[in-house]
Amino acid sequence: GNSVTQMEGPVTLSEEAFLTINCTYTATGYPSLFWYVQYPGEGLQLLLKATKADDKGSNKGFEATYRKETTSFHLEKGSVQVSDSAVYFCALRGSSNTGKLIFGQGTTLQVKP
């Protein structure tokens, strides 16, 4: 079945450091891929998405490229801020599953001043 695997956290970085959070997936067909972010005490929010191979999703300085050859969708940001501290979830929607998202386990990011 479909699945998503994220790098384990927590990830602790200093402000302005480069961020990478790895995400790989297993799916049949052509899934859509997503990154969601959960700030403390809140629900999840869509951060970015990519719906086909080689698409790059971007938002708020974050980027991720849909790599079908490596089944990956790694999240990157060139310079993190304290306000980026949150839990980040990689997710996929299978090509035939309307609305049903499969989430990775989440990666906690802590950014220190």
Place this chain on the structure above:
Amino acid sequence: NAGVTQTPKFQVLKTGQSMTLQCAQDMNHEYMSWYRQDPGMGLRLIHYSVGAGITDQGEVPNGYNVSRSTTEDFPLRLLSAAPSQTSVYFCASSSGQGANTGELFFGEGSRLTVL
């Protein structure tokens, strides 16, 4: 803008008690779903609905019931709570088009503890 509203935010139950987690959305979304969030396991889909009167099981449906009598509301019922149901529960909704693109709108969550 209310968006997706979940109540209660916190609840403590004893084993065997029943309760209902409420979820309401004011965006006229067709698609609604319930997830549970457990440490190290991400979010797992419990039940979902693609419209009023239509519900289906997700990945972990056992011990939970749902119904969808209106577009706005999608309550989650625990008939006989067990400690394994201690978790944070999230309700999410999406328009039909949004459901096809995976853009879900989440509530703030309901933290349930079963003793």
